[in-house]
Amino acid sequence: MSGERKRSASERDRDRDHEGYESDEERYEGGTDAKRRKVRSGSSGEEEPEGYEEAEGYGDGGGDGDGDGPPVLTEAEIAALDIDEVFAALDERDDGVGGETEDQSGLEFRRDALELLTPVTWITSVLAADSVLGWLGTFPGVVTDLSATVTARRAQLAAPPVPPLTPEQRQAVWTHVAAHITVPARALGDGCEYLAHAVCEAVDGQFPDVSRARLAKLWVVADSGILHPPEKWGHHVAPVLDCADGEFVLDPLLSPHTPLARDAWLAQVRGAVQAARAPELRRAWEPLGCPRQAGFEPGTKVAIGRTDREQIDACKR
Structure with a gap:
């Protein structure tokens, strides 16, 4: 990519989300009943989100408000709020003065959790x-x-438990992947997350027990374009299987004929780059976006829109 870091799907999604925003005006525009997204609009007046009027009563009987703003909610009170009530509470605090309230971080965390887990069915492993x-x-x-x-x-x-894959089972998975996945010409320069996701979907469709218990994504992430010269990737990702004889990576781009042992794959991706400069991150296969740090990152679970779906499906036969 001419020395540039590959942009992750989450970064591209964020850029699309922010197109057309105006910095001095604000309203709410509904997405689904479970989610409200803050966007920019005309300044002649604010539109309240659908259900705002019904979101009254949060914090009744609790909190330590001093009369100058909304009552401070306890964690138990925050835990009882639905998504519209959380947005209403945050809206009220945004309209106030005096900086962040004591309960704001809890409200923001619950908002993020409700958005992530409505619905919870995306979790399949x-x-x-x-x-x-x-x-x-x-x-x-x-x-x-x-x-x-x-x-x-x-x-x-x-349930039921799934033991690590035998070499024969691994070969069966690879045979299915090879028959149903194609590598687009552009994948060498960009789009490895789409190829990896297409492979995971192929495995999930044919071997759901494997995908729920023995499939993950292995990411290698660098601060700059130093991976796999001469392409100079900023990150790379491929699915990894938990097998009885170790972890094996399914990467039709770097190894079109056979799965690669984890260490052999890492050596190909990193080249001469030291591991400390390009750490590997083992993550669940369902999120599309590139992780950047230890632990789960909600931002990696980006919605797969039409453009992303087209890119994923372009990797399938």
Whole structure:
């Protein structure tokens, strides 16, 4: 990519979301009943989100408000709010003065969690459930209901248990992938996340037990375009299988004829770059966006819109 870092799907999605925003005007525009997105609009007046009038009563009987602003909500009160009530509470605090309120971080966390987990059905692997539960555990008091929902989802996905794949089972998965996946010409320069996601969807469609228990994505992320010269990637990703004889990567771009052992794949991606400058991140296969740090990052679970879907499907036969 001529020395430029490959832009992740989440970065491209964010750029599309911000097209056309005006900096001095604000309103709410509904997406689904479960989600409201802040966008820019005419300054003659603010449109309230649908359901704003019904979102009264949050914080009744609680909080330590001093009369100069909205009452400070307890974690238990925040945990009882639905998405419209959370947005209403945040809106009221945005309209006030005096800086961030004590409950604002809890409200923002619950908003993010509700947006991520409405619905929860996108979680189709044990690894995704564990990752989300770890993230929810950073602010547990405001998401008790959501933690219970994801815990129940994990229990469904974990049974029956799936042992690591044998070499024969790995070959069966690879044979299916090779027959149903094609590598677009542009993938060498950009779009590895689309190819990886297409491979994961192919595995999930034919081997759902494998995808729920033994499939992940392995990312290598660098600060600049230093990976796999001469292409000079900023990141690379491919699906990885948990096998009885180790982890094996399914990367039709770098190895079109056979799965690669994890260390061999990492060596191809990094070249002479030291691991400290290009760490690997093992993540659940469902999110499309590129991770940047340890732990689950909600921003990597981007909505797969029409453009992303076209790019993914272009990798399928």
